Amino acid sequence: MTKGKYVFAALLVAFALVVLWKYITNPWLWFDEAGQFWMSKGLNHQSAPNSGQQGLWQVIVNNRHHNMDPGGYSVLLYFWLMISNHYVFVRFFSLLFFIGFAVCFYKYLSIYTKNTFFSFTCAVLLFVFPLTMSRMVEVRAYTMEMMGILWAMLLLHKCKNSNYSPKNLLFLSLSMAFFCTSRYEYVAFAFVIGVYTFINILKTKSLIWKKLVAFCLPLLFGVLVIIAIMLQYQNPSLRKMEYLKYLSDSPSLFFERYFLLYLLNTVIVLVSYFKNRRITQLQTVSLMVSTMFVILSLLGKYPWDNIRTISVAIVLYLNLANEVYQHVNLKKMSFLNDYIKIFLVMVIWHFHYGVIAFPGGSHKEEYESLKFAVNQKESKVIYLDYWFAPSVKYAYEYGAEKDRVKIDNYPDSFRFQYLYDRQTGKRISTMPKQIEADYYLLFKANDFSEDISILGLNKVYRWVYAKNDKEQ
Numbered sequence: 008m009t010k011g012k013y014v015f016a017a018l019l020v021a022f023a024l025v026v027l028w029k030y031i032t033n034p035w036l037w038f039d040e041a042g043q044f045w046m047s048k049g050l051n052h053q054s055a056p057n058s059g060q061q062g063l064w065q066v067i068v069n070n071r072h073h074n075m076d077p078g079g080y081s082v083l084l085y086f087w088l089m090i091s092n093h094y095v096f097v098r099f100f101s102l103l104f105f106i107g108f109a110v111c112f113y114k115y116l117s118i119y120t121k122n123t124f125f126s127f128t129c130a131v132l133l134f135v136f137p138l139t140m141s142r143m144v145e146v147r148a149y150t151m152e153m154m155g156i157l158w159a160m161l162l163l164h165k166c167k168n169s170n171y172s173p174k175n176l177l178f179l180s181l182s183m184a185f186f187c188t189s190r191y192e193y194v195a196f197a198f199v200i201g202v203y204t205f206i207n208i209l210k211t212k213s214l215i216w217k218k219l220v221a222f223c224l225p226l227l228f229g230v231l232v233i234i235a236i237m238l239q240y241q242n243p244s245l246r247k248m249e250y251l252k253y254l255s256d257s258p259s260l261f262f263e264r265y266f267l268l269y270l271l272n273t274v275i276v277l278v279s280y281f282k283n284r285r286i287t288q289l290q291t292v293s294l295m296v297s298t299m300f301v302i303l304s305l306l307g308k309y310p311w312d313n314i315r316t317i318s319v320a321i322v323l324y325l326n327l328a329n330e331v332y333q334h335v336n337l338k339k340m341s342f343l344n345d346y347i348k349i350f351l352v353m354v355i356w357h358f359h360y361g362v363i364a365f366p367g368g369s370h371k372e373e374y375e376s377l378k379f380a381v382n383q384k385e386s387k388v389i390y391l392d393y394w395f396a397p398s399v400k401y402a403y404e405y406g407a408e409k410d411r412v413k414i415d416n417y418p419d420s421f422r423f424q425y426l427y428d429r430q431t432g433k434r435i436s437t438m439p440k441q442i443e444a445d446y447y448l449l450f451k452a453n454d455f456s457e458d459i460s461i462l463g464l465n466k467v468y469r470w471v472y473a474k475n476d477k478e479q
Contacts, residue, residue, distance in 0.1 A: 012124045012345070016131070023134035031102060031144045034094045034407035035374035038450075040146035041397035044097065044405075046070050047084035052397040053425045056418035057404060071240045075248075077233045079188025080148035092405040097146055104150035105143040109133050111157035116325060118164060119289060120332045125345050129328045129352060136356055138313055138320055148189045149317060155186025155193055156318050157325075159200055160292065167288060171208050176222040179204070184229025191238070194230060195303065196318045199295045201226060251310035254301065265313050265320075268355075269297050272323050275330050293326035328352045372469050373398065373450060379468045380446040381415045390444035393426035393435065394451050395470075438462075447472040 036044055042052040049061025051073040061069075066085045070078035087100045113130035120126055133139045142149040162179040169175050183197040201223075208218045247253060254260050276290045286294075297319045303309035304316075313320045331351045337344050377399060380389050391399055402408040403417040411417070422442050428435055438447075438458040447462075449455055450470045464472040 015346075016124065016127060019128060019131050019135075023131050026135055026140060027102075027143070030140070031095055031098045033098075033144075033371070034402070035370060036094065036097075036146055036398055036401050036406070037370040037373060038394050038398060041401045042073065043081065043084070043146050043148075044088075044401055045397055046073055047081045047088055049085070052393070053427065054400075056400055056421075056423070067236065071237055075241055076148050076190050077188045077194075077237050079185070080151050082188075083151075084146075094406050098144035101142075101146060101150045102144050104154045105133075105139075108150060108154040108157055111154065111161055112321075112325065115157055115161050115164070115289075116328060119287070119329045122332065122345065125332055125348060128345075128349050132349075132353070132356075138317070142317070149314075151189040152186065152193045153317065153321060155183070155189055156196060156321055159183050159186070159197070160289075163200060163204065163292070164288060166204065167207070170213075171204070171211050171218055173214060173217050173221040176204070176208070176218055177225065180222045180225040184226050187226075187229055187233060192300075192309070192316060192318055194233070195299060195309065196296055197226060197230075199299050200292070203292065203295060245308045247307055248310065251315065252312060253307050253309075254304035254311045255307040257311075260311055265311070266301075268323055268327075269301065269319065272297065272326055275327070289326050289329060293322040296322045324356060327355055331355070374402075376448055376469045376471050377402070380448060380471050381411075383446065386420075386445050388420055388422060388444040388446075390422045390438070390442055390447040391424060392438070392447075392449045392451055392455070393424050395448045396423045396425070399448075445473065 038052070045051050045054055046069045047066060049063070049065030049069060050058050051069045053073075063082065063085060066081055067078060070076070070081040074081065084097075084100055088097070090096065109130045112133060113126050116126040116129055117123060134143065139153075142153070159179065159182060162175065162182060166172070166175045166179055179200075183193075183200065187194050187197055204222060205219070208215060208222065211218065247256075252260060254266075260266055272293055276286060276294045279290060280286045300309060300311065300316045300319050304311040310316070331348050335344070335348050335351060337347060373395065377395070380386060399421065400418075400423075403412055403415070408415070408417075422444055424438060424442075425435060427433065436454055438449075438455050440458060440461065446467075447464055448470055449459070449472055452459065452466075452470065452472075459472065463474055465474075467473045
């Protein structure tokens with residue numbers, strides 16, 4: 008690596024660390040993050056303020072009824088929180104998986120490119136690309152799944168080099184069984200890897216039954232346990248979620264950038280196949296994984312977007328980065344080769360999602376809205392809609408506002424709305440009209456439009472509402 012490349016890599020790492028610092032020091036856990044925190048305490052989004060931590064079984068039960076993931080992340084976070092509940096420490100748990108993901112990404116891409124600088128740069132870019140950057144310290148199971156994807160691909164490569172030895176197959180199977188507990192998307196990913204591996208085991212023509220048993224049993228057992236303990240209570244029929252988009256009923260998705268990126272990768276792989284009559288393991292996996300999710304979405308069984316199907320985004324980025332490296336060569340200006348390739352990778356990713364962004368957005372503004380409401384001199388009672396409730400409870404009980412419990416009279420001066428009626432279990436779509444408050448924090452204001460009119464509320468700051476007759 009030349010001196011210039013060292014400087015470039017150092018500057019990129021420094022920028023990535025600045026971005027990481029801004030994210031990991033964000034004290035606000037938004038609705039899903041706060042919900043994840045409470046589930047790992049054996050509670051849930053709707054638990055009463057100052058509820059005591061529950062045991063491991065309650066973690067499983069609350070994950071079953073208040074989450075749409077298998078719960079492995081919730082269980083691991085339960086043990087992690089025994090050390091500290093500080094928001095930086097809580098976020099660091101996800102970061103550990105993300106670092107593992109980036110390291111595995113670097114190692115796997117290096118296998119194909121044999122270029123340390125290019126592979127390292129592509130891995131560091133994961134810390135500044137908005138899609139992956141916004142996930143790296145989010146208190147959710149995404150980073151666990153992301154590491155599991157690259158870890159499985161590394162082990163799959165190792166299996167190929169060992170002629171799919173029973174020992175390596177067993178390790179791959181156990182690893183995927185573990186990461187299947189992260190998100191249900193990983194289960195579909197594991198199915199694709201399973202089919203690919205099964206076919207290649209049959210091609211080895213030696214110790215086939217031993218290999219099949221070593222590979223199939225642990226993974227199959229792990230998936231069956233997930234179905235028995237979690238899926239049958241959450242979404243056994245794989246019904247559509249009304250707030251998500253599916254290729255089966257959203258034709259516009261076929262013309263959006265994410266699907267176009269899938270088409271680009273598909274064309275590249277097929278052209279490679281017809282030209283060379285052979286495709287690499289990476290090309291095959293990228294095509295199989297992405298096509299699997301296209302089929303599932305066409306059947307209305309899994310949504311199509313770059314967050315819920317983040318495994319597709321990862322394998323597409325990985326394969327397209329390798330394709331750029333293999334096919335872009337400047338003979339007259341060879342010293343610019345790696346830089347041009349990195350630039351093209353960023354252009355492709357920009358087409359998909361946008362290249363670089365800093366933390367911010369609505370979740371940061373939620374915290375600002377809370378601070379605005381509590382800092383009003385005349386503020387006495389604050390009403391929190393179901394979106395704000397779990398986040399505010401974390402902020403005052405464990406987070407950045409715990410030193411203001413007495414000053415802000417928490418929880419006595421707060422009124423909490425719940426997402427579901429505790430008795431009927433039905434979703435609440437309106438504010439209880441009997442609740443009187445000085446300020447109302449309504450992130451989901453559209454859900455309460457009629458009540459806002461009836462109560463005579465006016466917007467005074469982002470998601471903060473107050474009575475019309477209140478002096479501002």
